[in-house]
Amino acid sequence: MTSKQHAMGRTPPTGGVIGSIADVLGRVRHARPSTLLFLAPGVVYLCIFFVYPMFLTIQTSFARNNAVGYTLDNYRDILGSSYYWDVIGLTLVLAAATTIVSIGVAVPLALVLRKRMRGHALVRVLVLAPLLILALVSALGLLIIWSNTGWMSKLIEVATGASVNVDYTVHGLIIFYVWLYAPYTILTTLAAIEGIDPAVEEAARVAGARPRQVLRRITLPLALAGIRAGSILTFLLAFEAFSIPLIAGGNHRPLAVVVYTEAAVFENFPKGSALAVIMALIAVIVLVVYQATFSGRWRSGRRA
């Protein structure tokens, strides 16, 4: 998606990830030797820390537990059992809910923060706070203040009369996830909305658009690329969350925790590996679908 290409109108818009991969491969083919030299460290790094472990994981996922030879049993077991489908479902629900709530928090916040009001710098730092604290510590802290006897729950109970039971519940997990992973969405959304030329929004107002129409037809479509970039991070982090659900999830165990349980607790490495492979595949599918859906809409702007 380099702006130069679009400016020249040479390459037709290609879809997200696949397009970028094709793009990179195409460039490598025509690259000069020095270019390949510069690429080498990155490629070696990827091979050692990503490709080889990934290969090992895939290989292990087809192995028999405590036996020789290869088998599809691990996958058959997982995909044939409603328990694992529930785990996958829970993981997706947690990640999706976290993403949606994050966007819901990020957009209004960005719209307010871009006006240089008093104290906006402080709010910016506060947004980053969750990233500065170790997730584990954060989770424990949250658990303490949000627990049924914690002051946050008490406060909400006093204020609204309703009790929020966050101990080992799904909505409790979502609250923790949002606290930890929303900053990624908030930061990119803020950058995207602040990057919009104010004259463009003014042009819309002068053209007769009400504030609501300006938001819907101009501001949000223009910020969509940034919102998407951040929310995909939030989604993936929430999808792969481990320490939070391990501590605060109770019986609600998403994929990462189940993988850990299979591999490290039950010492069934092949099954854990198969689960990990399935998890990675789901992540890739979500990534591709997400990018294709939104990028098409944003690029052509036909919807506006």
Added chain:
Amino acid sequence: MTMLETRSQALVDSAGQQAAEESQESMVQLRSVTKYFANVAAVDGIDLDVAEGEVLTLLGPSGCGKSTTLRCITGSLEIDAGTIQIGGKDVTRVPTHGRHIGLVFQNFALFPHMTVTENVAFPLKVRRVAKHEIRSRVAQALELVQLGQLGKRLPRELSGGQQQRVGLARAIVYRPRVVLFDEPLSNLDAMLRREMRYEIRRLCDELGFTAIYVTHDQEEALALSDRIAVMKDGIIHQIGAPDEIYASPRTLFVAQFLGNPNRNAGTLTELRADEATVRIGTTTVETPLPLDEIALGSDVVLVVRPEVVRIANSAEQTRVNMWEARISAMSFLGERREYVLTIDEGFELRAYLPPDVGHALGDVVRVEVPIAECRVYPGASASVEDS
């Protein structure tokens, strides 16, 4: 009931009469419009009347308040005092989207995620105009700015000139009675600027809308406007037809902002019934009476446009305002030659002469400046340096 009726009738009468008078007079009316930025008045109590169908230019250096004035008219800036009327209706408290005016931006400000067609259709869409009507009016507007073929392109796929044409089409497509231009040509190169200037004027004449045009480019202002308002420090120094302002600048600032006149510091030595005398060094210059009241003996600035300075031929008799001068610099500028003529210590005049006039550097010639072409403004020599 009857009482109420009479009362409201009277109200309508007086208001109606007033409105009728004013709407006949002016399409856009500003009264004591004031806008502060952090305690500095960017616009300082401006009164302005723009007649229907008129092209009025706000001309001034950057920071003079011309763009701010425009933003007050669009409603993008809330004014601190005064009233604004558009089409006889008070819009001072009406939000931007309810003012129904067109605005052409310096940086085009097109919607980057929409095609050309969608950009131009936007004002109609938000007004909920019927689809088929949108299609025909967008096509018509694109035709008017000669962009009929490029409807499917995105703004970033267009050149600067094409983008500004889209901006124009977007500003006129909903047929606003008032279109504002905020330095629309300053991001384009010189050739294109000239071409677009005529195009904008043509659109104004063809569509008959009232235009308020902001620029710092005096040539653009002179070529385009029915009237020019010269602004500085948030106030209007002078308003009038281009030739009128050029010929009789009301203040020194206006004189030096339009054209590039000679400015020489001198002393007012004599005031008569219809003429005055200014001394510069040991030379005396006869001038018309200054517009402002100036005490004898005070510092003044003599303003003479280079095109009125002439070199007398040797047969001519020496007259008033004819002096000997040495050609101290000379440059060839294609359609003319520019001479710097030194008459006295501290008295130099630049003169534009035809390129075929054959004087050499260092020649001593006689120069004449007709009395009627001299202008005298109050001011010390310091103000000559500035600008």
